[in-house]
Amino acid sequence: MNVTRFGDAPQYFPSEHFLMRCVRLQGHEAGPAQSLWLGVSTIEPGGHTSMSASPVEKHYVVLDGEVCVQTVEGEVALRRFDSCRLAPGARRALHNRGARPAMILLAMPLARPEAL
Template sequence: MHTVRFDEAPAYDAPGHALMKMVRLQGREAGPTDTVWLGVSTIAPGGGTTLDASGVEKIYVVLDGEVALSNGRDEVKLRRWASCRIAPGEGRQLRNDTDQEASILLIMPLPPTPPA
């Protein structure tokens, strides 16, 4: 068993993210995982990410507030407990267009472990 308390979760930075605080809850520097890592982003009003795509699937769950999520063609506004999957290669942009802080859970796969 590996436990990470939210107030002890390691912070991280990512390119293309503005007015956001990000921590890892499990995986990478937060501890051992085999397939995915979990992070929470707190997005200040006016904050968000640039429109970008990656080669891996991403799953977002809004924990609090409202987040606008776009893939460059379609846009949805997600509120508490709503989720969205972004496919590998699909663009994604997060924005907080409100005057209240928002938080979002991110689930992403780890790179495959090379065979021994």
């Protein structure tokens, strides 16, 4: 078993993430994992990511606050415990347009499906 206490979770610094604090809960520098990694991002008011894509699918769960997920198809506001899945290659941006910080859980595969 690999336990990561939230206060000890290693921070990481993805590009194109603004007014955000990102930590890994499992996988990569947070410990061993075979298929996916988990992270939590705290998004300050006005915080956001740029519109970009990754080659692997992403799953988001809002833990607190409200996060707007923007794609080329439109935008949806996710609130506490709402979730969404983004397909591999889907362009997305996250925004916190609220007055208080929001927290979002991210789950992503460690590798692209053809590499598994």
